[in-house]
Amino acid sequence: MTPNDTDSSQPESWLDKAKASLRGPADAQPPVSTTPAEPLTRGRQILVWVVIGVAALLLLVSALTIWVERQVLDTDNWVDTSGQLLEDDAVREATADVLVESLFADDRVTDVLREELPPEVSLFAPQASALLQNLAFEAANELLGLPQTQAIWRDINRAAHERLVAVLREEDLERLSVEDGRVYLDLQPLVDQLGSRVGVSVTLPADAAQITVIESEDLSVAQEAVQLLDFLSVFIFLVVLALLVLAFWLARGHRRVTLRTTGWTWVAVGIVLLVARRLVGNALIDSTTDAATVDAGTAVWE
Numbered sequence: 001m002t003p004n005d006t007d008s009s010q011p012e013s014w015l016d017k018a019k020a021s022l023r024g025p026a027d028a029q030p031p032v033s034t035t036p037a038e039p040l041t042r043g044r045q046i047l048v049w050v051v052i053g054v055a056a057l058l059l060l061v062s063a064l065t066i067w068v069e070r071q072v073l074d075t076d077n078w079v080d081t082s083g084q085l086l087e088d089d090a091v092r093e094a095t096a097d098v099l100v101e102s103l104f105a106d107d108r109v110t111d112v113l114r115e116e117l118p119p120e121v122s123l124f125a126p127q128a129s130a131l132l133q134n135l136a137f138e139a140a141n142e143l144l145g146l147p148q149t150q151a152i153w154r155d156i157n158r159a160a161h162e163r164l165v166a167v168l169r170e171e172d173l174e175r176l177s178v179e180d181g182r183v184y185l186d187l188q189p190l191v192d193q194l195g196s197r198v199g200v201s202v203t204l205p206a207d208a209a210q211i212t213v214i215e216s217e218d219l220s221v222a223q224e225a226v227q228l229l230d231f232l233s234v235f236i237f238l239v240v241l242a243l244l245v246l247a248f249w250l251a252r253g254h255r256r257v258t259l260r261t262t263g264w265t266w267v268a269v270g271i272v273l274l275v276a277r278r279l280v281g282n283a284l285i286d287s288t289t290d291a292a293t294v295d296a297g298t299a300v301w302e
Contacts, residue, residue, distance in 0.1 A: 055243035062236040096140035102209035185211040
């Protein structure tokens with residue numbers, strides 16, 4: 001070893017010692033545990049799966065109750081949906097048919113024309129009424145497309161739905177006009193506008209142009225169902241959260257796998273909801289519509 005080598009090695013050794021003293025001893029760092037998690041017992045694995053399965057089923061029920069409450073009991077959502085429905089051609093045509101039939105039912109227009117026409121042509125009042133009725137379908141369609149008519153449509157639906165929700169929840173029934181124990185959609189304002197549009201002024205009976213939403217014999221069952229929905233929509237969700245906490249506590253040491261399993265069960269619940277909605281929708285449309293109204297029924301459900 002040369003003197004030059006000795007001189008250059010001394011400062012390096014001093015620096016190394018200084019760095020080592022600053023870092024501290026190598027064994028000062030905490031050791032990394034490589035011990036694998038204790039495997040779950042067979043009984044605990046089954047229990048975790050059962051808890052997750054029950055939570056998934058309850059989540060499905062909770063999602064259905066929340067969806068039904070939003071669709072049926074939320075007035076703002078009902079009004080928005082009904083307004084969008086009137087923009088659909090099939091729904092607008094079906095509504096136009098109701099307006100025209102309500103206006104021309106029981107020979108009302110024929111009687112008015114027979115009184116207003118000159119005696120020498122009053123004999124032709126039925127033919128004039130039939131001609132007006134054919135023209136009224138197109139007039140009703142155009143009427144329902146006007147912004148002011150759609151505003152009236154929304155007001156009619158809001159009034160009917162507020163009445164429906166109040167009846168179902170048994171809230172302030174004294175101020176509600178529930179005819180013969182039924183809740184109805186009153187289309188008389190639109191029928192009056194249609195009469196003015198075709199040039200006929202007809203006095204309608206009180207129960208004309210009314211679409212029944214719920215009958216009295218179904219009222220008690222519907223009220224009990226709403227009370228059950230109000231309870232389940234909150235209670236089931238809390239139970240689901242409690243079951244998930246229990247599942248993760250039981251699966252301590254294996255929570256990553258449990259989280260992945262829970263995620264896949266939620267995906268399965270979503271798929272089941274989509275399939276159930278399609279099947280229930282098809283069944284309802286088949287049972288409540290005919291060949292003339294099936295398109296409107298499909299538009300309402302979708």
